[in-house]
Structures are given as structure tokens and as C-alpha cells.
Amino acid sequence: MSIHIKYFGSIAQLVGKKEEELEIPATTTAGAVERSLRVRYQELKHAQYRIAVNQQLIEDQGVVVNDNDEMALLPPFAGG
Amino acid sequence: MEGAISPEKIATSIAHHQVKTNIGAHDIFLGQVRRDEIDGKFVAAIEYSAHKEMAEKEFHRIRESAFEKFDLTCMHIYHSLGRVEVGEICLFVFVSSKHRKETFRAIEWLVESIKAEVPIFGKEIFEDETHQWKVNS
Numbered sequence: 084m085s086i087h088i089k090y091f092g093s094i095a096q097l098v099g100k101k102e103e104e105l106e107i108p109a110t111t112t113a114g115a116v117e118r119s120l121r122v123r124y125q126e127l128k129h130a131q132y133r134i135a136v137n138q139q140l141i142e143d144q145g146v147v148v149n150d151n152d153e154m155a156l157l158p159p160f161a162g163g
Numbered sequence: 164m165e166g167a168i169s170p171e172k173i174a175t176s177i178a179h180h181q182v183k184t185n186i187g188a189h190d191i192f193l194g195q196v197r198r199d200e201i202d203g204k205f206v207a208a209i210e211y212s213a214h215k216e217m218a219e220k221e222f223h224r225i226r227e228s229a230f231e232k233f234d235l236t237c238m239h240i241y242h243s244l245g246r247v248e249v250g251e252i253c254l255f256v257f258v259s260s261k262h263r264k265e266t267f268r269a270i271e272w273l274v275e276s277i278k279a280e281v282p283i284f285g286k287e288i289f290e291d292e293t294h295q296w297k298v299n300s
Contacts, residue, residue, distance in 0.1 A: 091212065091213075091214055091284055092285075093284070096296075135217060135282070138214070138217040155214055155282075157214065157282050157284075158284060158296065159296075159298040159299065160278070160279065160280070160282060160283060161209075161211075161283060161284050161285035161297035162211075162242060162277055163242075163274060163278040163299070
């Protein structure tokens with residue numbers, strides 16, 4: 084199955100892109116996706132970000148991601 | 164909205180509310196880009212970007228919560244996207260109520276909620292065109 088990964092702000096600058104599609108097996112968790120991204124992009128090692136799945140911040144990395152879900156890596160907010 | 168928020172927009176918003184005759188008080192917050200000094204360099208502008216869909220949802224949720232928590236007649240929130248120069252306005256929050264106490268409480272709650280919960284990102288651009296990423300405290 085395939086999910087949409089979105090990168091913003093300093094994270095997009097670090098990985099060099101704003102979005103990509105990722106092919107993953109069913110029942111993959113958000114945590115597992117994040118770990119694979121950290122392997123692919125070593126630049127994420129010391130980066131600060133939170134994860135949103137389908138535009139909701141997640142507290143629990145054990146959340147399972149589904150086909151067509153969106154996962155966003157959000158650096159610290161700076162509004163206002 | 165794209166670019167800085169103009170003083171004229173703020174004045175127009177105030178003018179639009181003059182017909183709402185049950186309003187007794189407005190409170191307004193304006194966030195302005197400050198010429199911060201960081202490691203000997205001065206900020207010239209901030210370039211704002213956002214997870215737009217998620218930010219709209221968060222703004223909506225914050226608005227709905229504010230109407231539940233405070234007795235408000237009206238509320239408007241505008242945030243800039245793109246480049247905003249030092250001295251320009253990047254955030255405009257406008258609340259109205261029958262009485263002033265609600266507006267004082269609501270405006271602080273709204274601004275703090277926006278700063279903590281909306282996925283907006285800021286690239287601080289220095290006068291020498293280098294940059295760093297802003298983090299809210």
C-alpha cells in the first residue's frame with residue numbers, strides 16, 4: 084500500500100523535498116515509517132519534529148497507518 | 164493570507180463591525196515582525212509557510228473552542244504566509260463582545276493557542292540573506 088509523506092519548514096530543507104509517496108506493507112505503524120525515514124535521511128537524526136497522521140498530531144507511535152494516509156513531519160511551530 | 168497584513172485591513176475590519184450594535188468592546192492583537200538580533204545578525208524578514216489544510220482545521224477548532232469558552236459576538240483571525248518584512252504585521256486577531264472582560268480573556272487565550280497549536284513555520288531571514296528557522300517559546 085502507499086502513503087503520502089509531507090515535509091515542512093526546516094525538515095523539508097533537511098531532506099530536500101516537500102513530499103513523496105512511500106510504499107509500505109499493510110499494518111505498518113507510524114513509528115516504523117518514521118524509523119525507515121530516519122534511516123533514509125540521516126539528516127533527520129538531530130532534527131526536532133512531531134508527526135501528524137491525517138492532519139492529527141499523534142502521541143502514540145504504535146498507530147497503524149492505512150492505504151492513502153498522509154503522514155507529515157512537522158518542525159516546531161512558529162506562528163504569530 | 165499572502166504577505167503582510169496591512170493597517171488598512173485592520174481599519175476596514177473595525178469599520179465593518181460598526182453596524183453590529185450589540186457589540187460593546189473589541190480587543191485586537193497584532194503580531195509584528197521584530198528586528199531580532201541573533202549571534203550578531205539582524206532579522207530582516209520572516210518567511211511563513213504552513214501545512215495549510217491542517218492549519219485551517221486547527222484555526223477552525225480554536226475558533227469553535229473560543230466561542231464555547233468565551234461569550235463573544237465575533238472573532239476573526241488572519242495569519243500571513245510568505246515573506247513579511249520587519250515592522251510589518253503577520254498576525255491579526257480580532258474579538259468582539261458585549262462587554263470588555265470577555266474580550267481581554269479571549270484574546271490572550273487565542274494568541275497563545277495559535278502559537279502553540281497551528282502548524283505554521285517561520286524562516287527568519289537575516290540582513291545578509293542567511294536564515295535560520297524560528298521556534299516559538
